[in-house]
Each structure stands twice: as structure tokens, then as C-alpha cells.
Amino acid sequence: MRALREKLPDSIGLFITLLIGARIEIVASPKDDDVTRWSKFLDIGDATVLASAIAARPDYLVTGDRHFFSPQVAMRSGLRIVTPAQLLRIIA
Secondary structure (H helix, E strand, O other), rough: OHHHHHHHHHHHHHHHHHHOOOOOOOOOOOOOOHHHHOOOOOOOOHHHHHHHHHHOOOEEEEEEEHHHHHHHHHHOOOEEEEEEEHHHHHHH
């Protein structure tokens, strides 16, 4: 919320509506091998997030962390990785 408040304050209402209507899914922790694979490109915390996202197969991985947008990660992961601002433009 802090990032939205700072960068896109007019979008907070839309974001809250999105969260209320979202189908939240909790997935199992990723396999160690998958985390290790992605830790070649990301720190261990981000590698864990990416491995979890790949296993969950979301429509979008939404992040402001620029590490996820590197070609090694974005193209190889097979995920549609977008910033919060990009997602708001997509769904608006």
C-alpha cells in the first residue's frame, strides 16, 4: 500500500476492489531444487517467491522488484511479470 500511496494514490480504491474480488490461493512451499535453480539469478528470498509463483501458475506476478524483470528471470520463468501500475492499467 505504501508504494501505491506514494506512486499512484488515485488507484488505491481500485486496488482494494481488486483484492476483495480476488481468488486468493495458498500454495505449498516450493521444492528446494526449484529455489536453487532460481537462486542463480536472484537472492534466496526472491528465488523462493519466483519458484512459488511458477508452481502456482498465476495470471500475473505483480512486483515492484526490478530483479524479476531481468531477461534471465522474466523470459525463462514463463510468467507474465508486471508492476502494480501495469496491472492496474491492464484491469482498468
